[in-house]
Amino acid sequence: MTQETISSALDFAEKNLQNSINNLFELMKIPSISSEKEFRPECIRAGQYLVDMLNEIGFDAKLREGKGLPLVVAHYNNAESDKHVLFYGHYDVQPVDPLELWTSPPFEPCIKNINGKDVIFGRGSSDDKGQTLTFIEACRAWIKTNGKLPCRVTLLLEGEEESDTISLIPFMHENKEELKADVAFICDTDRWDETTPAITIGLRGNITGEVKIIGPSRDLHSGLYGGPARNPIVLLADMLGKMRDDNGHITLDGFYDGVPVLTPEIKANWATLGFDDKKFLGDVGLSVPAGEKGLTALEQLWARPTAEICGIHGGYTGDGFKTVIPSEAFAKVSFRLVGNQDPDKVWAAFEKHINSLLPSDCQAVFKKYSGGRGVAIDTTNPLIKSVETALNDEWQKPPALMGCGASIPVVSDIREILDMDALLVGFALPDDNIHSPNEKYDVNSFNKAIRSWVRILGQL
């Protein structure tokens, strides 16, 4: 791909911006609220609108049946290279309540000038109609200027992201071969800040569950039994306390197996982001970093596993006091996982830890809830390098190589079902009010996002 072909696609995109905005407005006018049954026909209409648009551009697009709402699937195989990209987005939107807080009607999109910036307002302007269209409009720019795409592209747009996803997972299972590509892009997240793009290269997984410690066969009087009789709360507190040393390291056997060492390159990238640990903690009333010592907050959130107690209960917890040694106590624990940590092995290590401290006359009853591995994108992959280059070209700044402390199911689902990396490359801003009244997307975000996708496609 020459620089000229990229430039002409960029020029087209720039000149076509008003049309692209009009296309977005038409899509935004369709109230495709997936969580409200009466809007089901509108959801289908939004899907069909995208199918029509994609077919018009030159894709082979169809509305495909799912267990719930249909999926938009579109292929474009007339490409310069054999590289194949899967793009995931969604055409449904959040409900709009409370309606009275909107300054303009949610399904009547408009542009307002806010502090000198043109801003698109309306439900879906960002999440995810606006962000999805940036990719489609980039494809349009390539096809219109070069007659084809630089690489093969498949779009998979679901209609249930904001409600219960019923269709997506079975559909991916049933259409593995069709959907499998070299890399997946998801455009449903923020960029790092106004001037910095971002690629999410890691997500934490987790494994959650419960342990109940059963001691005496009934609740005991703490005077008549206190001393020789085992108190399950005391035991549980001790067991949980011993899961962590004074440096914040988790002491479970083999807990850190599979935790990747942070490369100097990524450490350096994160150091440039200007993440304000103090503000991050200050926003939630804290000021003393917890967790593992010697790590920044970002390093902890994006690259390190945790062991949290999310719930604990035992004995008498009402008003006043009851001098009781309870028969049992329980805790709910959650382990956030990174890299190649195995959820089942971590849970087994937790059970082993508890059992190793369990007196032979007590019982530990475990309940394992859902779990999933973390996602770690291999940043040495040349494909990732291409995306970094493209974003750097557009923003004149290298992208933040972000982690994410929480799980995003679709990333893990794509990884597990379709066996490929999924990169979160989003262009929204934290103040876009997604899921809230007055959702917005800056015209600049929309424009730069289209341009970024033009460059990314060109780099692949």
Next chain:
Amino acid sequence: MTQETISSALDFAEKNLQNSINNLFELMKIPSISSEKEFRPECIRAGQYLVDMLNEIGFDAKLREGKGLPLVVAHYNNAESDKHVLFYGHYDVQPVDPLELWTSPPFEPCIKNINGKDVIFGRGSSDDKGQTLTFIEACRAWIKTNGKLPCRVTLLLEGEEESDTISLIPFMHENKEELKADVAFICDTDRWDETTPAITIGLRGNITGEVKIIGPSRDLHSGLYGGPARNPIVLLADMLGKMRDDNGHITLDGFYDGVPVLTPEIKANWATLGFDDKKFLGDVGLSVPAGEKGLTALEQLWARPTAEICGIHGGYTGDGFKTVIPSEAFAKVSFRLVGNQDPDKVWAAFEKHINSLLPSDCQAVFKKYSGGRGVAIDTTNPLIKSVETALNDEWQKPPALMGCGASIPVVSDIREILDMDALLVGFALPDDNIHSPNEKYDVNSFNKAIRSWVRILGQL
């Protein structure tokens, strides 16, 4: 006091046994259930019955007004010695529900032969009409045979022990001088076993309270904040775990100040009691002794302090799982105290421990509930020795010098208000069904108890 005078009093008591039983039956026929309002006149009638009986024996007895039910106060000052004994008992009884489980009506006392033993059945036969009468009948035996008592005696019998004690404490405060004696006896507990009498020489005190740890200003998502954000449950578990070392010793600063060293004499006395640690734990489904290592269960229960967690709560504790780092967590803790441990100092040490582990951005909110010192009777006191001798003479076996893991408020109240030791010397058996249907008191218990009091009074 010569052996002959004691013998003649014992002879009288023995010959008068049937009359004593008749006196008890008359008292038991009065349904003095203090917790049920409609029985209030019956309670007063029971008090008056005792006043009349005591006056008839030669006491100066009166029903004295209290804030609630009246108290029986009786003095006998015509004595061989100046020694002064206060006897505490109560004339009220427990309710009788469920009535259908009684094999004979609760307020129609009778004697049944059970496995070759004559047994008195009916509400109050043991608790505390039967036990109280053993002391009064012993006084009668002394006065009838020797014209006077060996020492001055004051009886204080309340009518609210089985409900809310309203009268007793203000009455003791208002009549300190009148009630103050050299030692107090309370006859409202069990003897050690069928053939072994008992003196309770120690009761544990306690101090209870609550600590709440407040961390983040709101509940946080464990994915988005887990790591750098402090989790109050994790912190609390760690703090509570560190209150105790691996030998079961409490690590609070100065916690053991005032804990008496167990004398070899008492250790030896307890060793002879044949207390079955295994059975004690086995009865509540346990088999591994908890608490401080190297101590028997009795030593732990009767002579050592504890730190128990009686309640704990934090985060999500419902069904399923919520990946939350809660804003706060709390625990309710109870410290059992012995000897001269100071409840306020122990609580202060607990607060200090928590605060020493508290990050500067978290808060610990403490709530101190009620507390009271333990009671430790000085067993080298010659008065105690006299009681031991008397019981040994009657039972041909030294009494068990028992401790009690729980608090018995009247003992502490007498100690605090009247500034004297109160000895629990009871003759009931664990199977007497006090507070249950078919309450009983063996005729042998009744007889030997009267004889024991005759000897105790003789020894003083």
